[in-house]
Amino acid sequence: MTxxxxxxxxxxxxxxxxxxxxxxxFFTVTTYVIGPTxxxxxxxxxxxxxxLPEKIETPELHPKPTTPEPAKPKEKLPPKAAAEKSKPIAPxxxxxxxxxxxxxxxxxxxxNEIKAAKAMEKIREQMDKERAEKQAAAxxxxxxxxxxxxxxxxxxGLESIEFDKYLAEMQARIxxxxxxxxxxxxANLSAIVVITIDQRGYVTRKTMTKSxxxxxxxxxxxxxxxxxxxxxxxxxxxxxRLATSGIPVKFPM
Amino acid sequence: MKKFMAAFVFLAAVSLGFVSSAEDSFYIAVGQGQVKxxxxxxxxxxxxxxxxxxxxxxxxxxxxFRVAYNDLSVSNLFTFIKPEAYLEDPAxxxxxxxxxxxNGFNFENWKTIGTEFLVRASYQIIGNDLSMETYVYHVPxxxxxxxxxYKGPVSATRRIAHTFANDLIKALTGKRGMFLTKLxxxxxxxxxxxxxYIMDWDGHNPQKITSHQSLAISPAWSNKGDKIAYTGxxxxxxxxxxxxxxxxxxxxxxxxxxxxYRKGMNSGANFLPGDTHLLLTLSKQGNPDIYKMTADGKSLxxxxxxxxxxxxxxxxxxxxxxxxxxxxxxxxxxxxFLMNADGSGVKRITFAGKYNASPxxxxxxxxxxxxxxxxxxxxxxxMNADGSGxxxxxxAKKTNGKASNNESPSWSPDGRHIVFAxxxxxxxxxxxxxxxxxxxxxxxEDKYNWDKPKWSPFLD
Numbered sequence: 001m002t003x004x005x006x007x008x009x010x011x012x013x014x015x016x017x018x019x020x021x022x023x024x025x026f027f028t029v030t031t032y033v034i035g036p037t038x039x040x041x042x043x044x045x046x047x048x049x050x051x052l053p054e055k056i057e058t059p060e061l062h063p064k065p066t067t068p069e070p071a072k073p074k075e076k077l078p079p080k081a082a083a084e085k086s087k088p089i090a091p092x093x094x095x096x097x098x099x100x101x102x103x104x105x106x107x108x109x110x111x112n113e114i115k116a117a118k119a120m121e122k123i124r125e126q127m128d129k130e131r132a133e134k135q136a137a138a139x140x141x142x143x144x145x146x147x148x149x150x151x152x153x154x155x156x157g158l159e160s161i162e163f164d165k166y167l168a169e170m171q172a173r174i175x176x177x178x179x180x181x182x183x184x185x186x187a188n189l190s191a192i193v194v195i196t197i198d199q200r201g202y203v204t205r206k207t208m209t210k211s212x213x214x215x216x217x218x219x220x221x222x223x224x225x226x227x228x229x230x231x232x233x234x235x236x237x238x239x240x241r242l243a244t245s246g247i248p249v250k251f252p253m
Numbered sequence: 254m255k256k257f258m259a260a261f262v263f264l265a266a267v268s269l270g271f272v273s274s275a276e277d278s279f280y281i282a283v284g285q286g287q288v289k290x291x292x293x294x295x296x297x298x299x300x301x302x303x304x305x306x307x308x309x310x311x312x313x314x315x316x317x318f319r320v321a322y323n324d325l326s327v328s329n330l331f332t333f334i335k336p337e338a339y340l341e342d343p344a345x346x347x348x349x350x351x352x353x354x355x356n357g358f359n360f361e362n363w364k365t366i367g368t369e370f371l372v373r374a375s376y377q378i379i380g381n382d383l384s385m386e387t388y389v390y391h392v393p394x395x396x397x398x399x400x401x402x403y404k405g406p407v408s409a410t411r412r413i414a415h416t417f418a419n420d421l422i423k424a425l426t427g428k429r430g431m432f433l434t435k436l437x438x439x440x441x442x443x444x445x446x447x448x449x450y451i452m453d454w455d456g457h458n459p460q461k462i463t464s465h466q467s468l469a470i471s472p473a474w475s476n477k478g479d480k481i482a483y484t485g486x487x488x489x490x491x492x493x494x495x496x497x498x499x500x501x502x503x504x505x506x507x508x509x510x511x512x513x514y515r516k517g518m519n520s521g522a523n524f525l526p527g528d529t530h531l532l533l534t535l536s537k538q539g540n541p542d543i544y545k546m547t548a549d550g551k552s553l554x555x556x557x558x559x560x561x562x563x564x565x566x567x568x569x570x571x572x573x574x575x576x577x578x579x580x581x582x583x584x585x586x587x588x589x590f591l592m593n594a595d596g597s598g599v600k601r602i603t604f605a606g607k608y609n610a611s612p613x614x615x616x617x618x619x620x621x622x623x624x625x626x627x628x629x630x631x632x633x634x635x636m637n638a639d640g641s642g643x644x645x646x647x648x649a650k651k652t653n654g655k656a657s658n659n660e661s662p663s664w665s666p667d668g669r670h671i672v673f674a675x676x677x678x679x680x681x682x683x684x685x686x687x688x689x690x691x692x693x694x695x696x697x698e699d700k701y702n703w704d705k706p707k708w709s710p711f712l713d
Contacts, residue, residue: 163279171281178286181369183330183425185288192280215394224286248280 162235167247169232174249177227180220189217193225196246199239203229209248221251291369293331295322296343298385302377310378313407317376317385317414323455324418324432327685329669329692330425331370338366348373348388350395360395368392374417383407387417389424399424411457419713431667433713437472437481438674438683438706447704449483449502454665454708456683456697462502463509467495471705475524478710479504482512482522482531489514499533499550512550523569524548525594532556532568532577543568543579543596556596559583567611570594571618571638578602578612578621589623591638602640611705613662613671614638620688622646622662622671630656633673635688646690649677659684663708672696672706 189212196205206225211218234242241247298314305311325331336343340362351357363371374387382404389399399421403413412433419430434454441447447468452459463469465485472483481502486495497520499513513519517536524531529548534541541564545554556577557565563583570577575594580587589603589612603609608626615622621638624631625645633646647659657677664671671688674681678695681702686693697703 167281171283174281174283175286178283179289180286181291181330182288183291185285186330186426186428215396216391219394224283249283250280251283252285 162237166232166235166238170228170247173231174224174228178220178224178251180217184214184217184220187214187217189214191218191221191251193221193249193251194246195225195249196244197231197234197242199233199243201230201233203231204243205246212251217251224251225249290332291330292334292367293325293370293372294334294339294343294363294366294368295325295372296336296339299344299348299375300377301375301386302379304378307378309407313378313383313410314376316410317374320411320414320455321372321418324415324430325421327455327670327692327694328418328422328430329687330422334366334368340365343373348375348386350390360390360392363392370398378407381406383410383413385413385417389421411453415453416713429667429711431665431669431711434666434711435478435709436663436672436683436706437474437709439470439472439483439704440701441704442701449481450701451481451504452697454696456699459699459701462504462507463500471520471522472707473522473524474707474709475528476526476710477528478712480524480528482524482533484520484522487511499531501548512548513546521567525570526572526574532570534566534568540564541566543577554596556592557581557599569612569614571614572616573618576638578614580610580612580623589621589640602636602638603643604640605643609634611661613664615664615688616666616668622664622688624660624662624673628656631658631660633659633662633671633686635671644690646671646686646688647673647675647693649675649693651677651679661705663706664688665708666711670708672708674703674706 190210191208191212192210194207194209195203198204203225206222208218208222212221295318297318300310300314302310322333326333341358343358345356346358347354347356349357350360358371358373369392371390371392372387373390374385376383376385378384383406384402384404386402387399388397390396391398401417401420403416405413415432418432422428422430422432431454435451436454436456437449437451439447440450440459446466447470448461448465449463449469449472450459450461462481463483463485465487468486470484472481474481481504483500483502484497485500486497488494489496496514496516497518498511499519499522500509501512502509512531513533513535515535515537517539518534518541521534522531523533525545531546531548533544533546535544535553536542540559540562542555542559543557543565545556546552556568557579559565560583563581564587565579565581565583568577568579577592577594577596579590579592581590582588583590584601587608587610588601588606589609590599590601592599602621603623603625606625606627608631609623610626610631611624613622614620615635619638620635622633622635625634626632632648634643635646636643649657649659651657657675658681659673659675659677660681662671662673665685669687670685670692672683672685675684676682680700681704682695682699683697683703683706684693684695
């Protein structure tokens with residue numbers, strides 16, 4: 001009986017040993033030969049919540065919209081001039097009101113004195129907050145409101161966001177300095193200049209990689225780059241790239 | 254080993270491809286910049302021949318200057334520097350720059366006052382022959398843009414000046430200038446008959462091409478610019494009535510042909526590309542409808558049928574020949590409609606205003622100009638060919654403060670101008686305006702009342 005039990009135990013141990021060896025072999029093979037199982041993670045798509053539109057405030061001071069008659073272009077004032085024109089001129093304040101302003105100023109001065117001690121701390125807090133917001137921008141954007149679809153963000157990282165923002169700033173700056181005569185505007189010319197930028201935003205090198213074939217246009221293009229320097233200082237992540245390989249600037253495409 | 258190398262090369266190529274495609278998306282597109290007019294110095298021409306005091310010689314010089322100045326001014330490319338600002342007296346310096354030419358002009362003197370283009374020109378008259386020598390310099394680069402000599406009879410003075418302006422525009426923009434094109438319009442002197450006239454684009458040299466001594470209206474150019482189709486009102490002897498018949502006037506031969514004299518209206522002709530067919534409005538069945546007709550007037554295809562006794566008039570073919578714009582009151586009030594060239598797919602494209610008429614395609618086929626009536630007068634409007642982007646181009650008042658009528662738009666072949674008729678001075682005179690509503694100017698100053706002006710295709 002005992003020997004039968006011993007045999008049974010031996011058999012069980014043998015099975016166990018074989019089982020463990022088999023398991024060990026299996027895991028060894030799967031780990032070192034087949035390799036780890038690839039987990040397919042599809043690219044994340046963020047769907048931003050579209051909120052209801054805000055109530056549109058129509059202050060009485062604003063001019064009421066006129067009849068939807070198409071406006072004559074030549075009557076259109078440039079945006080700046082229009083804004084200046086519509087800006088009401090502040091009337092001179094009479095005496096009593098001026099006193100009230102003085103009181104207010106005095107109170108503000110007192111408050112400022114109290115706040116003075118905490119100023120540095122606040123600035124530090126503010127900086128931390130901005131940094132946190134910047135990081136959060138990669139994963140969370142402002143809720144879009146209104147009867148429209150949010151653009152959403154492709155989650156390609158902080159770098160892409162910084163790229164887009166910085167490139168838009170550069171584009172605006174160069175465009176503001178790009179002035180061409182009408183006769184060239186009608187000639188449908190284009191040119192490409194590759195520029196490198198140092199960490200302060202100064203253009204360190206400009207190379208025309210595609211000429212328009214028109215000397216005047218090419219001169220204007222190079223002059224536009226010169227006038228646009230310094231550009232806004234590039235963000236940390238872009239400094240290396242912009243300082244070494246540079247970026248192509250296409251006029252006007 | 255070879256296989257390994259091949260695989261390595263392949264992988265390297267693929268990865269480089271990815272890098273370059275990634276690089277392609279990393280760039281700045283500056284976009285359209287601010288556009289400005291160029292400062293031009295255009296001094297009067299120097300006379301270099303004999304008999305400088307001869308009034309005919311002086312007048313020819315003045316004409317050359319005025320015509321070139323007007324052409325370049327309407328081009329909207331230049332702002333002219335006032336002669337008071339010149340640092341050199343153009344009458345005392347040569348046509349070519351110094352050094353190199355004795356008494357040549359100095360580029361620095363023109364650069365200082367911001368000149369972008371300097372025009373130096375001289376002329377002389379020997380017998381009946383006028384010759385003009387011209388040089389246009391791009392001052393910032395000190396380079397010659399155009400240098401040409403022109404020669405012709407004194408009677409061709411205006412043509413020589415227009416040719417110079419065309420050459421300059423072509424040299425600068427690479428596109429043809431329109432200064433040798435012409436206008437055709439129906440004109441009437443007070444108390445007179447309405448006849449068809451052909452004139453230069455700037456309103457000069459009006460030439461009467463009809464003598465029906467009644468009414469001649471609605472002229473239209475052929476695409477080659479060698480024929481004018483128009484409607485006259487000759488007497489039909491048998492019926493003893495005047496009928497609105499369609500004629501074609503052949504410009505080179507001066508002959509006219511009666512093409513369509515079907516009972517009722519035979520009007521509003523528009524040549525199709527190739528000039529073998531025309532579109533026109535016929536009312537032979539009582540209702541004005543649009544037909545396609547062979548240029549000999551024999552074969553007809555009806556394109557519109559009502560509906561419900563609606564009027565379908567003023568057909569104009571798009572430059573590519575694919576669409577027809579026309580006006581119709583099928584929706585109650587006259588509006589602009591589009592249809593395919595075979596009459597199918599009718600689509601309304603104007604919805605604003607009380608009365609929209611006279612559609613005219615831009616030469617690139619992207620826009621349509623028309624005359625729109627919204628309150629108490631007509632104005633010229635432009636819209637995209639799908640009806641979007643509606644813009645008003647005119648809003649001039651009469652001297653009594655009332656709104657004027659601005660009607661019958663027609664595009665210049667370069668698409669940079671629109672001619673129209675306006676009664677802002679009392680009589681209907683011809684004006685041009687840029688398609689953005691700027692640069693409006695009067696081009697006829699006479700006693701005629703002009704109607705339905707049509708701009709020719711390029712004729713040179």
